[in-house]
Amino acid sequence: MGDLLTTVVVVVLGVGGLLAVLGGLYWLTKLLPGRWTERGRVFVFLFPALFLMIIGLVVPALRTIYTSFLDNNGKKFIGFDNYTEIFNTPNTRLTVINSLTWVLLGTVITVVVGLTIARFADGMRGEKTAKSLIFIPGAISLVGAGIIWRFVYAGPPVKVGLLNAITNAIPGLPVSMGGDGQRNWLIERGFGPLNPPESAPGFNSFLLIVIFIWASTGFATVVFSAAMKGVPDSLVEAARVDGATRRQAFYKVTLPYIRATIVTVATTTTIAGLKAFDIVAATTGGNFGTSTIANEFYRVYFVQSRSGFGSALAVLIFILVVPVVVINRRAQARAEEMMGA
Amino acid sequence: MSDVTAPVGEPMGRSVSAALTSRVGKWMVYLLVILWTIPTFGTLISSFRPEIDVKTTGWWTFFKDPNFTLNNYQRVLSSSPGEDNMGHFFLNSVRITVPATILSVGIALFAAYAFSWMKFKGRDWLFVAVISLLMVPLQMALVPLLRLFTGGAHIGSVTIFPDLGLANTIPAVWIAHICFGLPFCIFILYNFVSRLPSEIIEAARVDGAGHLTVFIKLIVPLSVPAIASLCIFQFMYIWNDYLVGKVFGGAGENVPVVAKLAEVSGTRGQSYHLLTASGMIAMIVPICVFFALQRYFVRGLLAGAVKG
Numbered sequence: 001m002g003d004l005l006t007t008v009v010v011v012v013l014g015v016g017g018l019l020a021v022l023g024g025l026y027w028l029t030k031l032l033p034g035r036w037t038e039r040g041r042v043f044v045f046l047f048p049a050l051f052l053m054i055i056g057l058v059v060p061a062l063r064t065i066y067t068s069f070l071d072n073n074g075k076k077f078i079g080f081d082n083y084t085e086i087f088n089t090p091n092t093r094l095t096v097i098n099s100l101t102w103v104l105l106g107t108v109i110t111v112v113v114g115l116t117i118a119r120f121a122d123g124m125r126g127e128k129t130a131k132s133l134i135f136i137p138g139a140i141s142l143v144g145a146g147i148i149w150r151f152v153y154a155g156p157p158v159k160v161g162l163l164n165a166i167t168n169a170i171p172g173l174p175v176s177m178g179g180d181g182q183r184n185w186l187i188e189r190g191f192g193p194l195n196p197p198e199s200a201p202g203f204n205s206f207l208l209i210v211i212f213i214w215a216s217t218g219f220a221t222v223v224f225s226a227a228m229k230g231v232p233d234s235l236v237e238a239a240r241v242d243g244a245t246r247r248q249a250f251y252k253v254t255l256p257y258i259r260a261t262i263v264t265v266a267t268t269t270t271i272a273g274l275k276a277f278d279i280v281a282a283t284t285g286g287n288f289g290t291s292t293i294a295n296e297f298y299r300v301y302f303v304q305s306r307s308g309f310g311s312a313l314a315v316l317i318f319i320l321v322v323p324v325v326v327i328n329r330r331a332q333a334r335a336e337e338m339m340g341a
Numbered sequence: 342m343s344d345v346t347a348p349v350g351e352p353m354g355r356s357v358s359a360a361l362t363s364r365v366g367k368w369m370v371y372l373l374v375i376l377w378t379i380p381t382f383g384t385l386i387s388s389f390r391p392e393i394d395v396k397t398t399g400w401w402t403f404f405k406d407p408n409f410t411l412n413n414y415q416r417v418l419s420s421s422p423g424e425d426n427m428g429h430f431f432l433n434s435v436r437i438t439v440p441a442t443i444l445s446v447g448i449a450l451f452a453a454y455a456f457s458w459m460k461f462k463g464r465d466w467l468f469v470a471v472i473s474l475l476m477v478p479l480q481m482a483l484v485p486l487l488r489l490f491t492g493g494a495h496i497g498s499v500t501i502f503p504d505l506g507l508a509n510t511i512p513a514v515w516i517a518h519i520c521f522g523l524p525f526c527i528f529i530l531y532n533f534v535s536r537l538p539s540e541i542i543e544a545a546r547v548d549g550a551g552h553l554t555v556f557i558k559l560i561v562p563l564s565v566p567a568i569a570s571l572c573i574f575q576f577m578y579i580w581n582d583y584l585v586g587k588v589f590g591g592a593g594e595n596v597p598v599v600a601k602l603a604e605v606s607g608t609r610g611q612s613y614h615l616l617t618a619s620g621m622i623a624m625i626v627p628i629c630v631f632f633a634l635q636r637y638f639v640r641g642l643l644a645g646a647v648k649g
Contacts, residue, residue, distance in 0.1 A: 004432055007511070011440045015447075022451075026553055041552050042461045049452035049523055053474060055502070056520020060485030061477045067485075117373055120366030130374045132635065136381060139631040140624045141581035143603045147620040148384045150606075151400065151613070160399050160613060162383060214377065222639050275478060278583045282603050297480050302588070307484070314480040325476050 022048070061318075068311035082312035090199060094289060095296040096316070101201045102292060103273040106212045110269050111262060113213065114220025118228055119250060121221075131225060135218030142215060146282025149211045153283075155184035187288050198289070205290045211279050216272060220265045227261040228254060260335035267328040274320055293317055388413055388617035395614040413618035427622045429594070430601040434580055434626070436511055437590075437597050441518040442575045446568060448519065449526030450534070454556050456527070457535035458542055468531070474524040483588055486517060490589070509591025517589045518579050526571060533567035534560060570637045577627050577638070598623045 022044055029040030071078050086092050117134060121127045137145060154161035167173055168181025177192040178185070189202025196202050231254050239249040255262075277294035280286050286295040293313055301310030383400040390403055391410045398406075417427045455461075456468045488494075490513050493504035507513040537560070545555050561568075583599050590596035596604075602623045606616060631638060 004436065007436045007440075011443075014440075015444065023553075038459075039461065042455055042459050045451045045455035045459065045552070045556075048448045049471075049527060052448065052516070052520045053471065053523050055489065056486055056517065057474050057477055057482050057524070060482035060489075063485040064481045113373065116366075117370055120370045124367050124370065130370055132632070133374050133378050135631070136628060137377060139577060139627045140381070141583065141599045141602075141627070143583050143599050143606070144581075144620050144624045147602065147606055147616055148380045150616070151383055151387060152380050154613075158396060158611070158613065160387075160395065160397075162379070162399060162401075165399050165401070214380070217377070226639070275480070278603070281583070282606050285607065294480060298584070301484060310484070314478065314483075317478045317480055318476070321476050321478055 018048070064311045064314050067307055068315045070308045070311075072306040072308045074307050078308070082308045083316075085309060086312060086316060091291075092296060092313075094199060094201070095286075095291045095293050097199075098201050098205050098289075098291065099274060099276070099293040099320075101205060102209055102212060102276050103270050105206070106209050106216065106273045107266050107269045109213050110216045110220050111266055113217050114224050114265065115255075115262070117217070117221045118224035119254075122225065122228060131218075131221060134221050137215045138218030140215070142211075142278035143282045145211050145215045146279050149214075150186075150283060153185040153207060155187070156182050161185070186284050186290070189289055202289050204284065204288055208279055208283060208290055211283070212273060212276060215279075216269050220269065223261060223265055224258065227258040231257045260332050263328055263331040263335070267324055270324050271321055274317055274324075293320075384617050384620060387613070388621045390614070392614040395617065396611075413614045414622075417615055417618045417622065425601065425605055425619075427598060427601065427619050430596065430598040431622055431626075433511065433590075433595060433601075434597040434599070434623075437514045437518070437586065438576055438579045441515045441522075441579050442572055444515065445519040445522045445526050445575055446530075446572050449523055449530050449571075450561070450564070450568065451556070452523075452527050453530035453534045454552075454560050456531055457537075458555070458560075459552060471524055471527055475528065479521055479584060482521065483584070486520065487588060490516075509589070509593060509595055511590070511595050513589040514586055514595070514597070517585050518582070521585065522575060522578070526575065529571050529574075530564065530567060534564055537563055566637075566640065569634075570640045573630060573634050573638045577630060580627050 026041060026044045029037050029044065032040050067074060068082055069077055069079060071081075086096065117130070121130050124130070140148070151160060152162045155164060163185055164178060164181040164183060167178030167183065170179070173179035174192060175182075176190065177183075185207055186204050189196055189204055191203035194203060235253050235257065236249050239253045240246070244252060275294050276292045277298060280290060280292055280295040281298070284290045286292075286299060291299070293316060297310055297313040297317070300306050300313060304310075386400045386403050387395050389409050389411070390400065391408050391412065394402070394406075394408055395413075417425065419426065452471075456464060456471075487508065489502060490505065490507040493500055494502035507516070541563075542555060542559060545559060550558070580597070581599060582597070583603055586597040586600040587603070590600060602619050605612075605619055
């Protein structure tokens with residue numbers, strides 16, 4: 001506990017010192033001539049944030065873009081070679097395909113399940129408890145989520161996996177689908193008749209995506225639920241009076257009304273999917289064809305020390321994030337126009 | 342699927358939302374809730390089972406043959422040599438998360454005020470630039486920032502940023518989290534602070550209050566709801582982070598509990614009994630924070646996701 005106390009002292013002194021410096025600078029702006037007083041004050045308010053974002057985000061991001069055009073020693077300019085290598089190396093290409101699968105499946109299923117729960121939990125008995133329980137996985141770290149799911153997917157030599165126990169109990173299930181309860185779910189890539197080639201995502205990747213969906217649904221549900229409660233009752237009622245069934249009212253009134261929210265949740269989930277690293281690292285470590293771009297970035301950069309190639313992978317994540325955000329902004333703007341807001 | 346008629350005196354809204362709840366849908370929700378809860382529940386049960394049980398039988402056998410022990414927790418919290426003392430890494434997480442949360446929210450609040458209520462040339466484009474930083478993935482900034490901590494920055498022989506010797510220290514993790522979190526924090530706080538009623542703030546300014554006075558006496562107290570929910574959000578985010586803690590905390594004693602958990606999961610992958618207890622230790626804080634402060638946390642989520 002001794003070093004915890006030291007930390008407290010350091011933090012109090014650090015924060016106090018920072019505030020004292022800023023306060024002092026602010027006071028000094030009084031001494032500046034005329035208009036410069038106001039400019040000085042703007043500077044005092046903005047400087048800490050801008051400084052940290054410049055040294056921590058702007059300059060590093062530009063540097064990474066620059067490094068992505070250099071060889072792995074950071075010496076020679078090699079143009080787009082690192083980028084072409086991403087798509088010419090079968091293993092790396094698979095990580096890109098895996099990531100896109102994460103984004104597509106993960107986002108679509110998260111949004112659909114989230115909407116379903118938000119829709120049917122609304123007004124039901126135990127609504128709060130249900131939503132809290134759905135949310136818990138979202139409060140846990142993705143590393144923790146990976147550990148929790150290892151108990152579901154565990155296979156031989158250990159006999160503790162829940163999924164194996166379930167498939168074992170289903171009579172007549174073929175061995176290729178875990179019928180003997182002896183399947184290594186995270187290692188085997190095929191599943192029943194499904195036999196993906198080396199260049200395509202295996203069934204084990206889908207099992208990792210399940211963890212991602214499990215972890216993201218809570219957030220989606222809570223946000224959708226709040227948005228649905230914001231739909232004016234008069235709108236739904238008017239549709240019902242006009243003879244719409246509850247189902248029709250949901251699809252024709254509620255869903256369009258909360259469109260902007262759906263787009264936002266889809267965007268957030270997509271970006272989280274593109275950055276998927278923790279789940280992969282804590283379960284398969286990216287082996288057995290389950291790696292994603294973010295996981296590959298870590299392996300290439302920190303394990304293999306290939307700075308050029310690693311930088312190109314980081315920039316690739318950025319390149320994939322930008323259009324998602326732009327589409328989000330466009331959809332938001334359109335939704336706002338429709339709502340007359 | 343029978344229509345529910347509203348009892349006299351009940352607001353109409355209730356009857357509509359109640360009518361929307363169909364029976365099938367309700368059972369679907371119950372089923373999903375069970376599916377969503379089982380994995381965590383199983384891990385919790387496992388963490389209290391003896392090593393031999395955890396390794397040979399599934400956690401559900403606990404109900405047939407209950408053997409309860411605290412040994413797993415004792416082992417992962419002991420500081421005897423050869424054992425990973427998760428307690429130490431748990432405290433690391435506290436030391437990383439609390440200051441990084443306070444500092445990122447505090448610094449962002451100053452910036453949010455400047456963008457909302459101070460007039461200066463280029464304010465709008467500067468704000469747009471800050472918001473576009475939300476798109477920059479962590480991965481792009483990771484290594485160059487780490488380099489800055491290990492060797493400083495130099496152009497030729499001129500040092501433009503000194504080597505502060507921060508690599509693999511807890512302050513390095515703070516700074517990284519603050520840098521990476523600022524665009525989000527500024528965005529959220531700006532949404533709130535800029536919508537405070539301008540009459541109050543302008544009245545105070547006309548009465549001769551300076552920016553600092555307005556900031557301390559008006560902005561901070563009025564923004565408490567936004568500050569609280571953002572703090573909870575940042576706290577959970579930083580506590581649950583793995584990548585930043587691992588990269589900036591190094592491989593030694595300064596990594597947060599989540600990063601240690603991932604490491605243990607790799608090196609002791611088959612020690613299932615220890616993994617469960619370690620996992621629970623890493624999860625307990627965010628789960629408690631979530632349940633205790635649920636309302637504020639959810640409000641924070643909504644501030645980020647729902648415009649309004």
